[in-house]
Amino acid sequence: MEKVLQLLVEGESLSTRQMAEVLNYSEEEIEKQLQALKDQEILLGWRPILNPTKDVEDLVRAVIEVKIKPEREGGFNKLADRISRFDEVESCYLMSGAYDLLVVVKGRNLQAVAGFVSERLASIEGVLSTATHFLLRAYKEQGYLLPGTAEDSEKPKISP
Amino acid sequence: MPKSGIRDFFELVQAADDVISLGIGEPDFVTPWHIREAAIYALEKGKTSYTSNLGLLSLRKSVSKYMAKEFEVEYNPESEILIAVGVSEALDIALRAVVNPGDKVMYHEPCYVSYHPSVLMTHGVGVKVATKEEDNFALDPQRLWDHWEPGVKALLLNFPTNPTGGTVTREQLLEIARFAQEKDVLVISDEIYAELTFDGKHTSIASLPGMRDRTILLHGCSKAFAMTGFRIGFACANPELTEAMMKVHQYSMLCAPILSQEAAIEALENGQEAVARMKEQYQRRRDLIVRKLNESGLTCHLPNGTFYAFPSIQSTGMTSKDFSLKLFEEKRVAAVPGDAFGDSGEGFIRCSYSTSYENLIQATDLIDSFVQGL
DSSP, rough: OOOHHHHHHTOOOOHHHHHHHHHHHHHHHHHHHHHHHTTSSSSSSOOOOGGGOOOOOOOOOEEEEEEEOTTTTTHHHHHHHOOOOOSEEEEEEEESSOSSSSEEEEEEEEEHHHHIIIIIIISSTTTEEEEEEEOOOOOOEEETTOOOOOTTTSSSSSSO | OOOOOOHHHOOOOOOOOOOOOOOOOOOSSSOOOHHHHHHHHHHHHHHHHOOTTTOOOHHHHHOOOOOOHHTTTOOOOTTTTTHHHHHHHHHHHHHHOOOOOOOOOEEEOHHHEEEEHHHHTTTEEEEEEEOOOOTOOOOHHHHHHHHHOEEEEEEOOSSSTTTOOOOHHHHHHHHHHHHHHHHHOEEEHHHHHTTTOOOOOOGGGGSTTTTTGGEEEESSTTTTTOOOGGGOEEEEEEHHHHHHHHHHHHTTSSSHHHHHHHHHHHHHHHOHHHHHHHHEEEEEEHHHHHHHHTTTTBOOOOBBTTTTEEOGGGGGTOOOOHHHHHHHHOEEOOEEEEGGGOGOOOOOOOOEEOSOOHHHHHHHHHHHHHHHOO
């Protein structure tokens, strides 16, 4: 993996200047490499990782198991792409196993998600069935443990 | 016996809460979860008893396997490995087993704070050999011949070295081994930072021809596995020496805590991936801090091991103590004055890079503005 990318993945959320310091590049070089990562569609974008237990987004999330009928041309891809384009859909994956697509959906409330599933998703031609599971509580969000890690305030600031 | 030079500074810094510390002599990583989980499981299973004085045989077997693989020395788990409460205890019992009152013990300096006091506590006499900045704080074997005197019983080695980050090459070690054999000196080698060697693989002196039975090899889980609080060290040596250390250990410590021993098995058997990950971070931090210190006008060699940089502050004309104190007072950056690690450390400060990039950048920026303002 490229060094800049590795720093990003490790997730210390460093500024361009800090990355430049760590890797001994100029800030311009870092900017250039970030742009290149975007151009190559390796880096898709930036999002903060929010603590779901703080409810700042005021959203409910559900994961939906979707069974679909593959098409003669394009297999699952065409339908998966069509489903993915809805704003309500956060992520969409083709799965091995008992169902075909795993779709993560967000909505203002339970009704909004239910409405999306029944009116939009289930009614698409080629969607055979859906099974919706609402998320109740998060214990770990994209690598971050909730609620936070223990403090180590008693760790000495100077030790031999 | 004087109190540790690190102590006064500790009390000063510990009381402040707005400080960026480069003074931490332990990993900033938390022990990998699979190791902590093993300790929890051991507790759940009710493993709360003493163990054999030498330590759990299952752990000694893991140590034996690990030492063979990583240090290229074979030790019999039944009779040649002792599990101690950290390398600190291992060093203490090794010295107490070997040194009689009046015996001389050579050690290189700057060195870990406990070495000379531990020699003194055995009523031994310390013979110090300075390592030098121009040698990247490796031990020039010639210095051993120069400083040797009749009555030297043991030689204390610590490579990679806390506080300098210095390492020795295989060639230098071969020369040191030749010295030990010719002068009939026993080697006590504290290799706790072995895994944190950046360029080239660590060589243990015990793995060199004729040295295994002349060496007490000390290692442990604290640094590489980020397990300082578990307090697990190993002493590896021939059966005679192990038996002698065991006597001291059984009467003073009895055994290392069983939960820590259980966790150590998990670390040695399955911890390599986590070690590699942490080492990669340390190496990048090292490159960062050494470059920034040099840019600020302090001279700093590139340490090949540990997580310490040891820049010279001699260009400022200040003593280590004054420099550290003033840096702390004016910029709230804490770095340990070099003389805490013996007189040979005067003119240097120890900067631990066991902290985040963000802290390192901020601290070195502050050091830079401090040095420019002098």
